[in-house]
Amino acid sequence: MAEVLSKGVLLAFLSVALGLSAMAKAEGVGDFVQPSSKAASVENCVEPTEYMRRNHFELIRHQRDETVYGGIRGAKHSLSGCVSCHVGYDSQGTPLEIDAEGQFCSSCHDYAAVEMNCFDCHATVPKGEAWNHEVAAVHAHPTGAAPLAATSAER
Amino acid sequence: MKNESEPTNQGRRDFLGAAAGLTAAAVAPGMMLHTVDSEAAAPTGGVSDAHRWGLLVDTSKCADGCTACVDACDQENGLNLQSQPLGDDELKWQNQRATWIRKVKLQDNLTGQVTNLPLMCQHCEHPPCVDVCPTGASFKRADGIVMVDRHTCIGCRYCMMACPYKARSFIHEQVDQKLTRAPRGKGCVESCNLCAHRLDTGDISTACADACSAEGHQALVFGDLKDPTGPLRQALAKKPNRQIRQDLGLNTGVRYAGI
Amino acid sequence: MKRIVYREWLVEPQRYWGLLAMLAGVIAVGGLSALYMEHEGHWVTGMTNSVVWGTPHVFAVFLIIAASGALNVASIGTVFDKTAYKPLARLSGLLAVALLVGGLLVLVLDLGRPDRLLVAMTTYNFSSIFAWNIFLYSGFAAIVIGYLWTMAERKGNHLQKPVGTFAFLWRLALTTGTGSIFGFLVGREAYDTAILAPLFVVMSFAYGLAIYMLVLFYAFDADGRPIGPAMLKRLKNLLGLFVAAVLYFTLVYHLTKLYGAKNSDIEAFLLINGGLYTALFWVGWVLIGGLIPLGIIYHPELNKQRDWIATASALVVAGGLAAMYVIIIGSQAYPQEMFPGHSVIQFGAPGDVGGRVAPYSPSFPELLLGLGGVGVALLITAVGIRVLQFLPESLADRDVDPHASARHA
């Protein structure tokens, strides 16, 4: 937790610095949204962009505990939401790993030299997310009535 | 056997329990943080202690040689994406790869009768793994599911030493592929979480029980131990059943009929 | 009584730097092994989901309990007012801290996520014995450093007794805590007993003293300081007592286990048919670590020669490592009994072990990491005695305790 905390603090400092420099250089820096991603086509992130630049980690971390301890999934601030919206695609429509060089997460994190270890464990492309997201609603069953057909697994 | 060791273990439990009580007082405010404010539009209202999830395994229906539950679990949680590291010994790898559920075959020493059963985390009410975990990464959700918070697990493996069921696996290798719904990475410990991601999205099922039914065996019944009219309680009422290592007094959420 | 004079270690520079270079080499190799294991993941070790704690834990636990044992010499001097032990106290404190640091380092570097050390130090689960141990260890280091200060600084001298007593009690708690790490594991047949904690305490006495004596002899030899025969006799008698106590508690441990009839299988495994583990128990733990050293210590001739006593100490250390191996690894290799009255004929995939003895063979990186920890402990000691006044100028009998030497003369 403290590691995360200290990283958060570090990140906050850096993002302030980044924000300032972004202001200086006007629009150029900080616009790392991939043109091929869903995010490119929407007006805003889940919160105002400036706010997200500085505070995304706080939001993600807060949601992380909600999910792990409280079982609240697929919420507005969940990391899997970030990935599914911000992941870029190649010309064949295959998703590109979000932490790959030049992609959304790493282009900024590399620029700010902030280490990121979410993706030690988390998926870098939307993958088998059926149970986290919109799709899940389709599979939802009323309490107690377990479905007979195998709802499991990757399709 | 039961009578013989119950008192000691219970005494130990009480001691740990008292210690845990002290902690709870200290930690509780922190825990609250996790449960308040769920501005997020979640598919369910989140975890609550109105439920306690569990399983009944009817060993008489568990088929010899069938691995449907194991395969389904592997698929569901991305464990089939594990690959043997180059240069690792085949047998050693089978003992190093993560296994959340396994098929066990027993033979009665007296009668020679053979029993098949799936064995997974038993979701103990008094989980030794949670008692021993130094960082509190091993924890029990309000709905009785025991799991690991991989954000705080330091990989000390003390929980694996403590679990009486060999239910836990340590991730021995770098993980290249993982699913969005089941994040996993090198250096942490993991185990069956009763498909928590399904429950949290309102789908009251587990991959293993579904697969077993789909195969036509119906050896696994998943449900809510606290719901007297639910399928699990009804099944439990019909068949005499017990816990593995009942003598330890852990009050497991997974019960077995026919052992 | 003469005032005791302490001096920095006056070994020739070549020898000193040579020693440091060698230790640094051992440490570097250990560090590289840790990096390698951390980078690749634990699959490169012999550890599996059955044997989850491997060779690094053998070394770590050994070093940690030896650390608390090394402090005994000081405690005997301060707490029990044995004047003759007072000159030995400073080295005892230094060695205790050094061994603890070495052991903890190994323990930490063997974690799955050593990078999360801060998590371990900031989020506690107070029902975990392991978490308590983190306090016990860091507290121990702090107290011993304070204790060393009371010994070295005249202003602090009057505090020496209370601080020393506190340190002594703390070290008892520490070893009991270390023993309890294992003693609370209800799911493992070999551990589920209260006797483990006292067994660990007497083991710590023996191993700590043995290491202490080896270091003392080496350091004194290297710059030609004398150790009187009475002092030698005192130390070896103490070692003999501790080693005998280890054997006694070992016996009690097995008797308690045998008494609970349901444990007879694990007993048969450890004592009769456990292959390597049985061999390590009898040959390593009992013979090399117990009976042979006792034979030397109570041999009328050999026990007057320092080299033989050093040999006995070395054997105790070797036996101690064997004992740790049996306790830590043997007990994990032994199958957890889940289904009484049944034989497990299949347990998951073929290599996935249940119901039978789990294979484990230590890998090189594990071993090197463990040795690296020993290297760290010795390096700290070597530098400590070189730059600070830890070693008494002489342990000749007349300098230590004139009356005693007069009696023995």
Ligand code: SF4
């Ligand atoms: S079965 Fe093992 S891992 Fe699962 S809750 Fe019980 S002790 Fe913990």
Ligand code: SF4
């Ligand atoms: S390995 Fe992780 S979950 Fe298990 S005891 Fe250690 S920190 Fe807790």
